[in-house]
Amino acid sequence: MKERFYPYAGAMNPTVYEHLNNCTDPDQRLEVFMWEKAPIEGKQVLDIGAGSGFHAVRYVQKAEHVFAVEPDARMLQQIYARLCDNPLGNISILATSAESIPLLDGSIDVAYARFAYFFGTKDCWRGLHEVKRLLSPGGHFFIIDTNPDQGQLGTIAREVYPHVFHDRYRAEHSAFYQQHGFSHFDLQTVFRAPNRQVLEAYLRMDYPHKYTELLDQIESTELSYNMSVYHFQKRNG
Template identity: 35%
Template sequence: MRPEGRWNPRPGVIWISARRRSLRSVPVADIAPGAVPSPNIWNSPRVYEIENRAVDPDGAIEAALRRLRPWAGAAVLDVGCGTGFHLPLFAAEAARVVGVEPHARLAAAARERTRDLPNVTVRVGAAQALPLPDACVDVAHARWAYFFGPGCEPGLAELDRVVRRGGTIMIVDNDAARSTFGGWFRRWLPSYDPAAVERFWTRRGFAREPVLMRWAFQSREDFAAVLRIEFPPDLAGAFLAEHPGLEVDYAVNIWWKNR
């Protein structure tokens, strides 16, 4: 998933300091000003692609998003779009789709992925300074990118700026209070307080839509590779040893509100 460089409920936050050398190898010119590092996809985009393919094979998240706000004929924004994995899903029905990604090389991969989709545009930018005019978006989507609770207020202010009245903001993040993955998450970050995170979103007018989905991998090698970009090495090894098979039950929350 997509960690950042301050406290937040995502694998990778504390890990950033351990991977500082590889982050330094990314040219500053390739990163939008103000961007917060996402070591898993920035350093391992091919493995992150494996993870994207393993996430939610039953479409539980997509079904929940559609219940909250269908996007047929809408202007859709995907914040932190990475290599554009979710852009074709939105483009199939939306009038237009804009992906915003702070890492220029990932944005270039997203452009390549969507090169045959004329209603898709990909721009380099950070969540705190979206390269979009005011009130131009009907549906804003962010999945495991930047919006992890306390500390993301600048990005939320930007979403309020670019989403039209009557539009919808939908943010997908971990639910660490339940599921096997949630248990792993609490072992990695025992100080995490789900109640405090819920209070944060509730105070800002967001409702919670809980979703239980699963990871489903093609091989143990793929499973191991993804664990190693999401957790510190000792925990990744422990989780792999403790959990047989190729599937993991995984709970998420969709934090959403209508403008």
């Protein structure tokens, strides 16, 4: 089966990647928004493209069980290291990709794919189909993406990677997900670094060819970060 494996730089930079997760939406506006629509207390949760497991470990504090799907061995190493530091019984790590998840039909109540660019507008029908298969009736699926039309971090992403975050990116994604039964929400959050060193390390990881230039343009250690949230709810019955 053809897989859409998109490696992320955080796989090779565990320390900086951990900083990135701590700095992104520190007020947890995203979780507040999603948990209002779909509470996870006592639920079966799926985190697709779980990265280092930062969020899976957060979800598991509330959920009954979390399945963390991650295909990159270097990310899996980070998840295992996190669990060695903080052993938890109600989390399962699945070393696989979104296109083929070895779980039963209807076994998941809430699924997340956070900054998971393998859910783009092309060729991702297999992954979408797989999540819809796994959802229980009434189950929820949230896809979280960068909004390159608004906010400082989105603007940087567009400036540095215009071939990815092009002018029609958000409109195309919104139309695509609408076609697949999703609603689209815009959410305003922030990226808050504790100091310039952390900000620099992050910019260097995600924008290696431009980070010094970017750093010169940025005065604060807090940047606005707007996100697009796509929400799907499976029909009951």
